[in-house]
Amino acid sequence: xxxxxxxxxxxxxxxxxxxxxxxxxVIVRETRLRKPVMSEKxxxxxPGKNLQRIERRAKYIVMxxxxxxxxxxxxxxxxxxxxxxxxxxxxxxxxxxxxxSEGLQMRFxxxxxxxxxxxxxxxxxxxHPRLQHLGLEPLDKGTDAEQTWSHVRQSxxxxxxxxxxxxxxxxxxxxYASEALFFAGVHPQKIAGKMSKKKWQELLQQVKTxxxxxxxQGGTTxxxxxxxxxxxxxxxxxxxxxxxxxxxxxxCAKPIKRIVQSGRSSFYCPGCQRI
DNA sequence: AACACGCCCTGCGCGC
DNA sequence: TGCGCGCAGGGCGTGT
Numbered sequence: 001x002x003x004x005x006x007x008x009x010x011x012x013x014x015x016x017x018x019x020x021x022x023x024x025x026v027i028v029r030e031t032r033l034r035k036p037v038m039s040e041k042x043x044x045x046x047p048g049k050n051l052q053r054i055e056r057r058a059k060y061i062v063m064x065x066x067x068x069x070x071x072x073x074x075x076x077x078x079x080x081x082x083x084x085x086x087x088x089x090x091x092x093x094x095x096x097x098x099x100x101s102e103g104l105q106m107r108f109x110x111x112x113x114x115x116x117x118x119x120x121x122x123x124x125x126x127x128h129p130r131l132q133h134l135g136l137e138p139l140d141k142g143t144d145a146e147q148t149w150s151h152v153r154q155s156x157x158x159x160x161x162x163x164x165x166x167x168x169x170x171x172x173x174x175x176y177a178s179e180a181l182f183f184a185g186v187h188p189q190k191i192a193g194k195m196s197k198k199k200w201q202e203l204l205q206q207v208k209t210x211x212x213x214x215x216x217q218g219g220t221t222x223x224x225x226x227x228x229x230x231x232x233x234x235x236x237x238x239x240x241x242x243x244x245x246x247x248x249x250x251x252c253a254k255p256i257k258r259i260v261q262s263g264r265s266s267f268y269c270p271g272c273q274r275i
Numbered sequence: 276a277a278c279a280c281g282c283c284c285t286g287c288g289c290g291c
Numbered sequence: 292t293g294c295g296c297g298c299a300g301g302g303c304g305t306g307t
Binding site for chain 3: 288
């Protein structure tokens with residue numbers, strides 16, 4: 001479900017709604033996530049701690065608690081973190097519950113269970129293997145063509161695969177990769193190293209623009225996205241190519257094509273995006 | 276050693 | 292109406 005803009009939206013929402021609140025108790029109802037949930041550690045580390053700051057790194061949600069405790073969460077394909085009144089009925093797939101002050105609950109909900117939810121000490125967080133090899137944040141000022149070109153020019157990957165390579169740039173998922181490629185006029189199968197530097201500059205700019213717009217829309221570009229208040233999105237910002245196979249290109253009216261790259265669908269306009 | 280692939284899961288929409 | 296199939300926004304382990 002979520003790419004960088006959706007995770008960013010969740011983090012901002014959590015910061016607004018639960019920063020400053022205390023975790024009273026934790027209930028683990030399902031441990032079978034991508035990585036088995038360490039219930040005992042959650043029970044030991046979280047109760048009594050205050051939520052101080054919630055931030056995003058790549059597609060990870062990082063919750064800083066008092067006493068140097070950190071909750072690291074990932075939404076996978078279908079995860080949600082929703083804050084709601086504690087007296088509402090559990091939904092199917094509400095896997096981890098944190099009772100907060102003021103009668104609220106934070107619930108980690110994830111039908112496909114590809115997500116991650118764990119409690120860590122700061123030391124564990126800083127050495128966390130999953131976080132060691134993450135690439136650049138696309139929205140950072142310093143992430144520009146100058147900074148990245150030497151890597152891009154050496155890559156023999158199709159450009160779409162490179163855009164989605166989290167050891168290079170983080171947060172760009174299957175939808176926004178297709179969208180950015182469309183707006184830059186780059187074919188998803190173009191070999192990264194064969195682009196001109198100018199074209200790469202343009203593409204990176206489109207990546208930033210697409211992500212920033214989606215954040216500005218509150219992540220509501222994706223149809224079943226749910227923010228931290230449980231509000232679902234609706235298409236405020238229409239997608240140009242993703243999911244539009246056989247529909248007409250909004251620029252040149254040719255039919256949008258779908259191909260599969262590394263097992264994932266890519267959508268592009270054969271008129272606007274050339275190899 | 277850089278790639279692509281399969282797989283982890285549930286749910287949904289489609290065609291029959 | 293029910294059933295099977297293909298597909299889904301992520302990421303990791305494995306094999307080439």
